[in-house]
Amino acid sequence: MRLGDLELYILIAGRWKADGGLMFGVVPKVLWEKQKPADGQNMIDMACVGLVAKINGRVIVCETGIGTKLSEKRALQVALREPEGLLHSLRRLGIRPDEVDAVITTHLHWDHAGGLTRRDEGGCLELTFPKARHFIQRSEWNFALSPDMRSQSAYVTDDFTPLADGNDLVEYLEGDAEVMPGVHVRHVGGHTPGSQVLVLRSGELACAVTGDLVCQTPHLRVPWTMSADIEPLRVLQQKARLFDEAQQHRWLLVLSHEPDQPAGYLEEDGRWRPEPRLT
Numbered sequence: 565m566r567l568g569d570l571e572l573y574i575l576i577a578g579r580w581k582a583d584g585g586l587m588f589g590v591v592p593k594v595l596w597e598k599q600k601p602a603d604g605q606n607m608i609d610m611a612c613v614g615l616v617a618k619i620n621g622r623v624i625v626c627e628t629g630i631g632t633k634l635s636e637k638r639a640l641q642v643a644l645r646e647p648e649g650l651l652h653s654l655r656r657l658g659i660r661p662d663e664v665d666a667v668i669t670t671h672l673h674w675d676h677a678g679g680l681t682r683r684d685e686g687g688c689l690e691l692t693f694p695k696a697r698h699f700i701q702r703s704e705w706n707f708a709l710s711p712d713m714r715s716q717s718a719y720v721t722d723d724f725t726p727l728a729d730g731n732d733l734v735e736y737l738e739g740d741a742e743v744m745p746g747v748h749v750r751h752v753g754g755h756t757p758g759s760q761v762l763v764l765r766s767g768e769l770a771c772a773v774t775g776d777l778v779c780q781t782p783h784l785r786v787p788w789t790m791s792a793d794i795e796p797l798r799v800l801q802q803k804a805r806l807f808d809e810a811q812q813h814r815w816l817l818v819l820s821h822e823p824d825q826p827a828g829y830l831e832e833d834g835r836w837r838p839e840p841r842l843t
């Protein structure tokens with residue numbers, strides 16, 4: 565779809581399943597399962613939603629999903645499907661990985677940063693987008709290298725340390741920034757210390773990639789948050805702020821893990837109006 569000068573392609577970078585309790589925290593299951601039915605293992609359907617944006621001749625990849633490096637056992641545990649989704653979508657758009665100018669993930673958890681790196685045929689780690697600038701909050705990078713006990717399993721250093729190993733492809737951000745003309749990054753924290761929301765703008769029009777501030781459509785209710793959030797109250801504040809702006813200025817929202825209706829507009833009455841065209 566087009567928003568002014570922006571050419572946007574919303575894509576699914578992989579499908580998987582996660583525990584419903586992890587996704588909905590203190591919300592009672594009798595409430596969330598009406599919207600997101602769980603299977604016999606209490607798992608609900610998830611997607612890794614990504615976005616490719618073309619702006620002023622530059623190609624930007626937002627979010628990279630789980631990628632292809634999971635062990636067979638782990639891939640089975642999370643029922644991973646279509647892990648090559650991002651690269652397949654790029655191929656369909658006629659974009660080679662080395663033609664991507666910038667990559668922005670909202671944070672460095674395994675299900676958002678996994679696609680930053682891959683293994684070559686010999687099993688060696690390589691960068692998926694070898695010429696792109698990668699914009700990451702410094703607070704996220706530092707935390708990912710030495711996470712607290714609760715967060716350890718969510719970070720995999722193979723996903724992101726190769727970016728800094730002699731490659732010099734990371735730009736460490738200290739809070740909000742306009743990283744390229746029209747490409748804004750907003751530091752929101754909450755889910756992780758350096759979580760960021762990406763806002764792409766063209767004049768009055770804008771699209772926000774929410775990351776895990778808003779995972780799925782039920783999370784469009786401000787108090788419905790994940791149990792994995794490090795600072796839940798900050799998530800509520802930042803979510804309320806984002807929704808105010810999105811409603812007032814009609815921002816297109818792209819939700820990080822929504823499998824069915826990942827992009828759309830939040831109406832004044834709180835209803836979700838999906839933007840149906842998927843690439």
Ligand SMILES: [Zn+2]
Pocket residue numbers: 673675676776820821
């Ligand atoms: Zn996530």
